[in-house]
Amino acid sequence: MQELKDRIAKEGRVLPGHIIKVDGFLNHRIDTTLMSHIADEFGRLFNMDEVSVILTAEASGIALSAVVAQRFGKPMIFAKKAKSDNIEGGLYRSDIYSYTYKKKVTLLVAKDWLSADDKVLIIDDFMANGEAMRGLIDIVNAAGATLVGIGCAVEKGFQGGGDRLRAAGLNLKSLAIIESAEPGKIVFREDQ
Amino acid sequence: MQELKDRIAKEGRVLPGHIIKVDGFLNHRIDTTLMSHIADEFGRLFNMDEVSVILTAEASGIALSAVVAQRFGKPMIFAKKAKSDNIEGGLYRSDIYSYTYKKKVTLLVAKDWLSADDKVLIIDDFMANGEAMRGLIDIVNAAGATLVGIGCAVEKGFQGGGDRLRAAGLNLKSLAIIESAEPGKIVFREDQ
Numbered sequence: 001m002q003e004l005k006d007r008i009a010k011e012g013r014v015l016p017g018h019i020i021k022v023d024g025f026l027n028h029r030i031d032t033t034l035m036s037h038i039a040d041e042f043g044r045l046f047n048m049d050e051v052s053v054i055l056t057a058e059a060s061g062i063a064l065s066a067v068v069a070q071r072f073g074k075p076m077i078f079a080k081k082a083k084s085d086n087i088e089g090g091l092y093r094s095d096i097y098s099y100t101y102k103k104k105v106t107l108l109v110a111k112d113w114l115s116a117d118d119k120v121l122i123i124d125d126f127m128a129n130g131e132a133m134r135g136l137i138d139i140v141n142a143a144g145a146t147l148v149g150i151g152c153a154v155e156k157g158f159q160g161g162g163d164r165l166r167a168a169g170l171n172l173k174s175l176a177i178i179e180s181a182e183p184g185k186i187v188f189r190e191d192q
Numbered sequence: 193m194q195e196l197k198d199r200i201a202k203e204g205r206v207l208p209g210h211i212i213k214v215d216g217f218l219n220h221r222i223d224t225t226l227m228s229h230i231a232d233e234f235g236r237l238f239n240m241d242e243v244s245v246i247l248t249a250e251a252s253g254i255a256l257s258a259v260v261a262q263r264f265g266k267p268m269i270f271a272k273k274a275k276s277d278n279i280e281g282g283l284y285r286s287d288i289y290s291y292t293y294k295k296k297v298t299l300l301v302a303k304d305w306l307s308a309d310d311k312v313l314i315i316d317d318f319m320a321n322g323e324a325m326r327g328l329i330d331i332v333n334a335a336g337a338t339l340v341g342i343g344c345a346v347e348k349g350f351q352g353g354g355d356r357l358r359a360a361g362l363n364l365k366s367l368a369i370i371e372s373a374e375p376g377k378i379v380f381r382e383d384q
C-alpha cells in the first residue's frame with residue numbers, strides 16, 4: 001500500500017537494534033484517516049462478507065482493528081495481556097514471548113465471546129517475529145473457530161515472522177513489508 | 193443515552209465488590225455499531241470543530257476513541273501504561289493508582305505528539321474513581337494544551353470520580369451514570 005509505505009519512509013525512525021518507530025501515526029498518536037484507508041485496503045484483500053469477528057491483541061492493534069471492524073459492521077475482540085498469574089477461568093489463553101518486554105506474556109480471550117461458529121479475521125498494526133500473531137492463532141484454534149485471514153499493516157520482513165506464517169499456508173496480507181531498516185534508509189519488499 | 197443504558201441493563205453483570213462487567217460490548221468484545229452511536233452522541237455533546245486531538249488511556253479506551261476520532265476526522269493519542277521503571281525521556285507522565293491491579297501505574301505520552309496548541313477531548317469507556325482520568329488531565333496540563341471536555345461512556349456514579357471532576361468545573365459528559373449496582377438490579381442516574 002503506497003500511502004502507508006510513504007508515511008513509513010517519511011516519518012518512521014530507525015533506532016538501534018532495527019527498531020522502527022512509527023508512533024506518530026500508527027501506534028501512539030494515530031492518524032485515523034490513514035486507518036480508514038488501511039481499512040479500505042483490507043476490504044479489497046479479504047472477503048469481509050465471510051468474516052464474523054475481528055480479533056487483535058492489546059494495546060497497539062486495537063485502534064486499527066476498531067476502525068476496520070466499524071467500517072465493515074463487525075464486532076471486534078481484543079485479547080488481553082495478563083498482568084499476573086491470578087487468572088480467572090473461562091478463558092482461552094496462549095503464552096507468547098514478548099521481545100519488547102523480554103518476558104513471557106499470556107494472551108487471554110473470554111470463552112463467552114469467541115465460538116466454533118466464528119469466522120475470524122486477525123488484524124494487527126505491526127508484526128516482527130510473529131509471536132503475538134502465533135498467540136492469536138492459538139486462541140482461534142482453541143475456540144474451534146475458522147481463521148479467514150490475517151491482515152497486518154507493517155511487517156518487519158527481515159525478522160521472518162510473516163514468512164513463517166505464509167509457509168504454513170495462512171492467508172496473511174501485510175500492507176508494507178520492510179526488508180531492511182537502517183537510519184535514513186528503509187527498504188520495502190516489492191508487492192507480490 | 194438510552195441505547196447504552198439498555199445494553200448495560202440487559203447484558204451487564206454485577207460481580208462482588210460492585211464490579212460491573214460490560215465486556216460483551218464495551219471493553220473486551222466490542223460492538224462497533226454501538227461505538228458509532230456513542231460517537232454520534234459525543235458529536236452532539238461537544239463542539240468537535242474546536243477539538244484538535246482525542247486522548248485516551250490504554251487499553252480499553254482505545255477502541256471507542258478510535259471510532260470517535262475517525263468519525264470526526266481527528267487524530268487520537270493513547271497514553272501508554274508503563275510496564276517498568278525503565279522509561280525513556282521526552283515524555284509527559286502522570287502516576288495514578290490502579291484499583292484494578294492494586295498498584296501504581298504511570299501514564300505516558302510522548303511530548304512529540306501533544307503540544308500547547310492542542311485542544312483536547314478526553315474519551316474513555318469507563319470511569320470509577322477517576323484516577324485514570326486525573327492522570328490524563330495531568331498530562332493535558334503538563335503539555336500546556338487546552339482541555340475542551342471529557343466524554344465517558346459509563347460512569348460509576350457511586351464511586352464519586354465523575355462528581356469530583358464536575359465540582360472542579362470540568363466539562364464532563366457521561367452517557368450512562370450508574371448510581372447503584374447489585375446483582376440483577378442496576379440503577380441509573382436521571383439525565384440532567
